[in-house]
Amino acid sequence: MKLFRFGDPGREKPGLLAPQAGRVDVSAFGEDYGEAFFGSDGMARLQRWYAEHAAECPSVGADERVGPPILRPSKIVCVGLNYRAHAAETGGKLPPEPMLFMKSSTALAGPYDDLPLPRGSRKTDWEVELALVIGKRARYIEKARWSEYVAGFALMNDYSEREHQKERGGQFVKGKSADGFAPLGPLLVSPDEIDVSRLGLKLRVNGQIMQDGNTADLIFDVPTLVSHISEFMTLLPGDVISTGTPEGVGMGRNPPVFLKPGDVVDYEAELLGAGRQRILESV
Ligand code: ZN
Numbered sequence: 001m002k003l004f005r006f007g008d009p010g011r012e013k014p015g016l017l018a019p020q021a022g023r024v025d026v027s028a029f030g031e032d033y034g035e036a037f038f039g040s041d042g043m044a045r046l047q048r049w050y051a052e053h054a055a056e057c058p059s060v061g062a063d064e065r066v067g068p069p070i071l072r073p074s075k076i077v078c079v080g081l082n083y084r085a086h087a088a089e090t091g092g093k094l095p096p097e098p099m100l101f102m103k104s105s106t107a108l109a110g111p112y113d114d115l116p117l118p119r120g121s122r123k124t125d126w127e128v129e130l131a132l133v134i135g136k137r138a139r140y141i142e143k144a145r146w147s148e149y150v151a152g153f154a155l156m157n158d159y160s161e162r163e164h165q166k167e168r169g170g171q172f173v174k175g176k177s178a179d180g181f182a183p184l185g186p187l188l189v190s191p192d193e194i195d196v197s198r199l200g201l202k203l204r205v206n207g208q209i210m211q212d213g214n215t216a217d218l219i220f221d222v223p224t225l226v227s228h229i230s231e232f233m234t235l236l237p238g239d240v241i242s243t244g245t246p247e248g249v250g251m252g253r254n255p256p257v258f259l260k261p262g263d264v265v266d267y268e269a270e271l272l273g274a275g276r277q278r279i280l281e282s283v
Pocket of ligand 1: 078079080127129158242244245
């Protein structure tokens with residue numbers, strides 16, 4: 001299944017990308033894609049419902065804004081330094097176990113929303129990533145059972161203000177949490193439709209390729225991450241885990257490159273679709 005959401009920010013409706021019908025409105029199912037939906041086997045229930053009601057579902061117009069494919073989650077957990085070449089470009093050593101940090105859930109945005117820079121930002125940077133959405137309450141889960149706990153995969157850009165991240169108190173959260181810093185989607189793709197062990201990820205700034213990586217190079221893979229993170233916290237249905245970024249971020253360049261108003265960032269992953277942000281002045 002491929003889910004998406006559409007409509008104005010905060011008032012999105014649930015949609016489904018159907019094999020024949022294309023983008024359809026499934027509001028009549030009566031549930032949006034959040035904790036209650038994922039935590040009650042919503043994906044399977046929606047699939048059964050759609051099989052019976054496909055003919056009654058209106059199509060979604062091409063001019064509709066695409067929102068994030070899920071409701072605001074309880075948390076967004078991110079993994080730092082999870083590709084060897086990226087660890088090297090940031091000057092870090094290879095981590096002996098996953099390095100985790102949190103991103104504010106209010107950073108969540110649609111995949112084509114404009115991004116106004118945080119006030120005073122001089123070092124806003126990009127990070128294309130594979131993200132996953134939790135499908136079932138998870139605590140101390142075994143690696144071999146990871147797939148029972150994942151509802152699907154989505155494309156994310158883990159925007160990062162490097163000055164706020166590294167020079168303003170010594171913890172990542174300030175640099176990762178600004179509004180719009182977590183564009184997610186367009187699609188949430190269920191695990192049966194995608195192999196994330198070998199997935200290409202690309203990102204361009206103003207048309208110039210900056211990141212060209214593959215999840216085959218992850219240090220800690222998806223099963224390891226789901227198990228490891230659940231050792232330290234309860235993961236709720238609808239929570240997001242973003243798995244880290246390949247090399248090619250702006251701060252790793254010589255000289256470093258950071259985003260400025262007028263820049264356009266676009267990125268893509270096989271089977272997950274593409275995202276794009278115009279960078280704007282602060283508001
Ligand atoms: Zn990241």
